[in-house]
Amino acid sequence: MKREIISLQEVTFTYAEEDENVRPAVNNVSYTVYEGEWVAIVGHNGSGKSTLARLMNGLLFPQTGQVRVFGEALNEQSLWETRSQMGMVFQNPDNQFVGATVQDDVAFALENNGIPFEEMVERVKQSLVKVKMSDFMNSEPHHLSGGQKQRVAIAGAIALQPKILLLDEATSMLDPQGREEVLSTVRQLREETDLTVISITHDLEEALLADRVIMMNQGSKYAEGSPEEIFQRGQELVDLGLDLPFAMNISRLLKTQGITLVAEHMSEEELVNDLWTSHFNK
Amino acid sequence: MDITLQQVSYAYAKNTPFEKRALFDVDLHIPSGSYQAIIGHTGSGKSTVLQHLNALLKPTDGSIQIGDVEVSAGKKNKQLRKVRQKVGIVFQFPEHQLFDETVLKDIMFGPMNFGVPEQEAKRRAIELVSLLGLPDEVLEKSPFDLSGGQMRRVAIAGVLAMNPEVLVLDEPTAGLDPKGRKEIMDLFYRLHKEKGLTTILVTHSMEDAARYADRIAIMHDGKCVLAGTPQEIFSDEGRLMDFRLELPQSMKFQKKVEQMMGKKLPALCLTEEMLAEELARFLKKEREL
Amino acid sequence: MLEKMIFGRYIPGDSFIHRLDARAKLIFVFLFIAVVFIANNWITYGILVAFTFLIIRMSKIRLYFLINGLKPVVILIIFTFLLHLFFTREGAVIFEWKFIKIYEEGLRQGIFISIRFFVLVILTSILTLTTTPISITDALETLLNPLKKWKLPVHELALMMSISLRFIPTLMDETDKIMKAQMARGSDMTTGSMKERVNAIVPLLIPLFVSAFKRAEDLATAMEVRGYKGGEGRTRYRKLEWAAKDTIIILSLVVLAAVLVYFRS
Structure with a gap:
């Protein structure tokens, strides 16, 4: 059996704790992600998939149930250690670019984790090579395309050499070219390393790249299986707002x-x- | 209302060290009542063209004729408001323009700026909210309390409420999920057909251009490099590849099938439906032989 | 209009001035402000102007851009000049017309003050035009570092500054987009009475604030996820390097000061 990386056990989370009439954003969801897998979490807008992302890296904690990372419960104590093992790329390319230039942004997480200077320089360089952005070391964010910014975000995430890469709708604001750039970067990273990838998406092409698909609907897990198994459901998926x-x-x-x-x-x-x-x- | 661009050039920050040319001698004629797609990669100049269509930008060289108003380099023009009323623009992520206390007021903002009486503006808002498939309750809600998809629809209603004769759409479905995307695109197409609305779609999507447009223009590096009907544009794959563009998926598949059969289908299949139909007809005929 | 303003912008280049350590440039400009006040006669002001042109030459920034970009400041200089010209009442009267009297001292003062203003603005502009904002921030952080002892949150301030600088172009774009979207909806921010114009700004400001808050929230999340916990235990990716040329440029200022003291009356 492969090593368990992230596991959710009957997790429920609601944004409106007092109001019982509001449907929980995530309702009694369980699943496990194993080492080296690429898992896609799909669902229409508002299906609870982005809340799952936040639960997995401790930006939110569930009201009931448990989130386990590397076999240990995720809590306030284990939080920072978990985050250093989990690179994350968000939806909006502009709103996660912290540094003034590409190399500063890639270095940001390294600085936060107190990596020594010489090693930092080396890692920034390597990460940028991996996402094919080395020619843009000194570029400022507003001179980059959306796809380029997302690749920088990936470089920033992998610079810490994490076990997990979590993509939270990382391609949904990009043009087709940008989407292709990002997806091929992730594909290539997977070939070179044993990175576990969790991608939250409503992009079909992205879901097809995964080893396993978890489908969310209205806060609950609707289905789980290989992309083939999921897409065999045909009309059902169309009705739930997804493409075939x-x-x-x-x-x-x-x-x-x-x-x-x-x-x-x-x-x-x-x-x-x-x-x-x-x-x-x- | 015809729109004609004649030798339009545009440079941002002209005469400064930061000057950047965005358009070079663009010629484009958009006849009244047509559905025109403008395709190109990010940075091809298509967004700059779009802003010329209702005189938000004025050409630094050349001129643009919008109905009976001419906007040209260096000339002041007092009829810009008239143009803006007739040409409605749905910008990319239009929900970013919402600001008013209630959805109703926000939708009424455009028409009332152009002097439409309050009662009429209100009537239009109510009508549009249901046309866009939103429940009536949203009218009294704050636009900021809505979901992303609903905000998008309210913003679109705000543009339609001005009753434009020309509707310009800049990637109107970016970021929506597949279902929402299809609903919105179908709605625009219905408006185009039913009201004879001249529609200009600025997009990356070859599929959308092939499905909806009856004319396509291709922008590349600030120039309009190709213009014609979808059939004309898509029959020359080599040209498209010069501009790093691809055929729509249905046509790529058509080519694969044709290669396998060693025979050609009688028409270019612009959409999935058309492809299935043509292929079925062809297969049935083959069987009979 | 804003596009033409060059004050506070950076023009990439590889001149001697570009390559100086940002700390050297900051110290230089601060010292220069003091040195300027040594000048008090035609010779010393002449030397100041010559020195300024030398620096412009070394920065390889075209004079035309500097002058063109500083137009708004030029208006201010002219205003100061006229103020001194008309309101200083010392020395011999050199011009009289109806109630206007211009004194010799007034003209002298006017010219001197204008020159002082002019060289200061030019040199500060050269600082920002040849130094990336991030280097200026870094330099400020290092130079202010001793103040940490007095509980001044130097790291936080520098981070705030660098993030603000990073988001200026993004927010400018955003402003432009929203303004255009509202203009397309018939909003008019350039004509009408004062009240109408103020009203027309609301549809611009509200979306701008909403989006800025959203960005801030996203950014905070992104920073937290990437392990940001404040300045404690952080290492620094950017290293400023002080070289011989940086010492030389500061020394040149000492020499300038000495020369000015020698020639001042």
């Missing part, structure tokens, strides 16, 4: 046109192959 993969949409549309297929396919290749075998290669 392109190939699946086409499969479904072809069916309504009276074209028979073996299955609703996730990938374009599978769909093309199916069309080939069942309609041409007879």
Whole structure:
């Protein structure tokens, strides 16, 4: 069995503690993330997925239930140690850029953790190489694109060499190009290291990259499984405000046109192959 | 109301060490009643073009004809308010412009600035709130108490309330979830069809441009490099790649299938629905042969 | 208008002045303010002007930009000049027309004060034009460090300053966007009576505040998540390096002061 990294046990959290009529933002949610996994937490806006992010790094504490990080309960004492092991990238590229220039921003968490100067310089350099931003060491944030800023944020997060990278809708404010930059950066980091990635998203492409998908709806865990298992639910997901993969949409549309297929396919290749075998290669 | 850009150039902070040219001799004609998409990467100049469409920026060279008003370099123009009433702009993240105590007052802000009587402005606000699929209760709420998606809709209502003849949309669905995105885009399309609203969509999304627009212009490095119907634009993939742009997903898939079949479908499939239809028709015909 | 203002902005470059340690430049400007007051006659003011032009040359900033960018300040200088010209009543009368009398001393004072003002503004501008705001902040933090003994929160102040500086362009962009969005909705901030204009600012200010608070909240969260717990136990990524050239520039000022003392009357 793989090592447990983060585990939520029957966690409930509400922003309005006095008012019982308000639905808790997160309601009795349990799940476990294992070492080296990429888990996507998906759901429509307001499904509670961002609250989960805040519960996982101790920005919020649950009213009931428990959050465990590296097998130990997350509380006020373990908080700072946990945070140094968990890099986090938020949604708005501008509002998390603390430093005056790219290199200052990457160094920020290192400074906070008292890393010695020589090592700091080395780590800043390496982190920027990893996200392909070394040419922009001295750039100021307002001269960077959204995608570039998010890559700097990733560099800042991995500079501390954390076990976990938590992406809280990190691509939702970016243009397609920026999204692609960020996702390929994360993909590449995963190839080079054993980083555990948790991405909170409503972007389908991002969810498809994950090993496992946890689907949230109205504060509760709605489903959990591999991307294939989740997207097989088809119409159900559409009703919950999510997209389906392109190939699946086409499969479904072809069916309504009276074209028979073996299955609703996730990938374009599978769909093309199916069309080939069942309609041409007879 | 036709809009015509003629040799429009624009430079930010002209004559300073910080001068930055953003547009170079842009020519673009947008006929009344059309649905025009303007596509380009961040920094291509599309946002600068957008701000010219209702004279928020004036060209540093060249001129732009908006209906019967001409805005040109170096000339003062007193009819800018008239232009602004007729051209409504939904900016990116329009919820950032909300400010009033109640949703109702905020929606009424635009029309009342242009001298629409209070009763009429109120009527429009009530009508628009339901058109945008918001419950009536929101009218008396503070816009800051709404969810992100609802705020977006209120902001859009605030622009529509001015009854513009031309609607300019700058990435109107950025940051929304897929369901919200589709609802908003479908609404704009319905308004375009039903009211004959000239619609100008500034976007990164090839899919949206292919699905909704009947004309597409491509901006690259401050120049308008391609303009035409979606069919014209998307039939030349090589040109698009020069500008680091891709075909819409349905057309990319069409190419894959055509390659597999060794035969071509009769039309360019701009949307998923069209692709499924064409492909089904083709497969049925093949079977009969 | 604001675009043309260069006071307080940074122009990237690689001149001798650009490469000086920010602390040296800060100390230089403060000392210079004192040195300027040594001058009291034509020769000493002449030397001051020459010295200033030498510094401009060394900074490789085009004179045209400096003058153009400092236009608003020039108006202030002219105003001070006229004030002295008309209200100093010493020495011989050199010009008389109806009730206006201009005295020799008035003209002299006017010119001297203007020169003083002018060289000070030029040299402070050169400081900001050739030094990144973050270096100035760093320099201030190091120079003020001894004050920590008296419980002055030097680190916090410096961090505040650097974050404010970092967000100025962001907030300027934001202001521009919101202003344009409201203008597109028919709001008019440039015409009408005073009352109308003040009213027109509300739709700009409220969204701006809302967004600034949201940014502040996000930023605080981001800082906390990245382990920020105040200045205690922090290491510093930025190191200022004092080199021989920094000592030389300060010494040049001592020499200047000596020369001025020698020639002053």
